[in-house]
Amino acid sequence: MGRSNLNPVKPSLGALVAAAAALGALDVPGMSDGERLLLEAHADASVPASTARALTEAIRAGGDPLGDQFCALRAGKERRALGAIYTPKPIIAAMLRWALTADPARVVDPGAGSGRFSVAAGRLFPRARIVAVEVDPLAALLARANLAAAGLADRSTVLVGDYREQSFGVAGGRTLFVGNPPYLRHHQIEPRWKQWLTTTARSWGAEASQLAGLHVHFFLATLSHATDGDRGVFITSSEWLDTNYGALVRRLLLDGLGGKAIHTIEPTALPFEDATTTGAITCFEVGSSAKSFRLRQVKSVEKLGALDGGKLVSRQTLTETRRWSPLVRASQKVPEGYIELGEICRVHRGAVTGSNAMWVRARQDVDLPEEVLFPSVTRARELFAAGDALRGHDALRVVVDLPLDLDRLSPTGRPKVERFLKRAKRDGVAEGYIARTRPRWWSVGLRDPAPILATYMARRPPAFVRNLADARHINIAHGLYPREEMTAATLDCLSACLSRSVTVAQGRTYAGGLTKFEPKEMERLLVPGPELIAAS
Secondary structure (H helix, E strand, O other): OOEOOOOOOOOOHHHHHHHHHHOOHHHOOOOOHHHHHHHHHOOOEOOOHHHHHHHHHHHHOOOOHHHHHHHHHOOHHHHHOOOOOOOOHHHHHHHHHHHHHHOOOEEEEEOOOOOHHHHHHHHHOOOOEEEEEEOOHHHHHHHHHHHHHOOOHHHEEEEEOOHHHOOOOOOOOOEEEEEOOOOOOHHHOOHHHHHHHHHHHHHOOOOOOOOOOHHHHHHHHHHHHOOOOOEEEEEEOOHHHOOOOOHHHHHHHHOOOOEEEEEEEOHHHOOOOOOOOOEEEEEEEOOOOOOEEEEEEEOOHHHOOOOOOOEEEEHHHHHHOOOOHHHHOOOOOOOOOEEEHHHOEEEEEOEOOOOHHHHEEOHHHOOOOHHHEEEEEOOHHHHHHHOOEEOOOOOOEEEEOOOOOHHHOOOOOHHHHHHHHHHHHHOOHHHOHHHHHOOOOOOOOOOOOOOEEEEOEEOOOOOEEEEOOOOEEEOOEEEEEEOOOOOHHHHHHHHHHHHHHOOHHHOEEOOOOOEEOOHHHHHOOEEEOHHHHHHO
């Protein structure tokens, strides 16, 4: 007698496979060898008829108990390695509401997972054929089971394989592409697929960066699969709005994919239950050339509605703008007496050493003269720990910053420096890219101490810290340098104001939840003008 357990607390692989079989997974065409192997490996597992009935009822009521069990069985870290982040029901509902007028003959769900989009679309479009594409055999098996339990087996197909390699044939009408393309960073993508991205983009007259994440590949693949008039709505991370590698998506939406609207969810809303990531819902109609896009940012998933809101931004503005996230956000009202930080301060990122192992040291671990050792902020956590002000050097490491002209060194210090440089050459430091681009490979070129230091990449707002210790900084921090001399009291007020007012929503947020402020972005932050600061 086979095992009959589908424990909701400690799910097992065998129980999931057995449940999928009991719910009719074999009734959905396209079964892959990988799925058959799973079924054969767990042929002795079973679920009681009462459990199968309960699962079917839950699925028909709009739930995804199998997908929930899958997420419990596979830790988030394991699923993220495949780019599998499962989409909450309210987001799916909002995306499909936008597509209601499409009346598709076919729905294609790339990266289908357990079939949440496929099942919801099948219910909403009773005449459409459903094609779910999934690379993971276990997830594909669960998608089949969900489709079968929902009564959609007779007009559904599940394809196990890479979305980029699929051929969907003729739809006999409009196709709707809808889903959550998997998110993988470029270093997890095979070289052959990076080459595919470059070659395919060029066939559309566009250039592609091989640093692009997998979601960029899926936008391009969709354009290759689609015909004019097809529609699409994807939820992805929002980083493509600003990054260099995201330029391909921005170009395709303007020319080919036919962008209609972009709705972003504020980073603090955390739209996905088990992943710290951003969310951007992109709506498009292939081949169209709308004169403007609807752009909107919402504070929560519940505010998405039918994806019909937002301000109109002209195609010309989008074409001329390198970064799109500022266009998506609501226009910032400038309080009376406020100005941009850049009007009173320059913001400079710290120097890149090229080899922190060589140039950044604990003071006691390096035998060099004091004249070339500079206490420096070399880790963001040093600023977070400092609070409102950095008051001493005790917690800091030193950066070895040698002069361009070594003849300036003291006679006693020169021999120690020569030995140090000999070691650095032996370790290949002189051949590094950064070293080769410097006027002298051995000179890091630290900036003067900045009176205010700021972190610029974290899962929280930047820390703005008064630099009372006159520490230098490397490229993990920005330095704020007044354009005109400021009193200590004015600098204190400015730093405190920035600490109170800056939020993560003002930076560019990446899929892992990291928010970044480039120097020019930080210079656009609003601060009280000199008169207001002086009066405070």
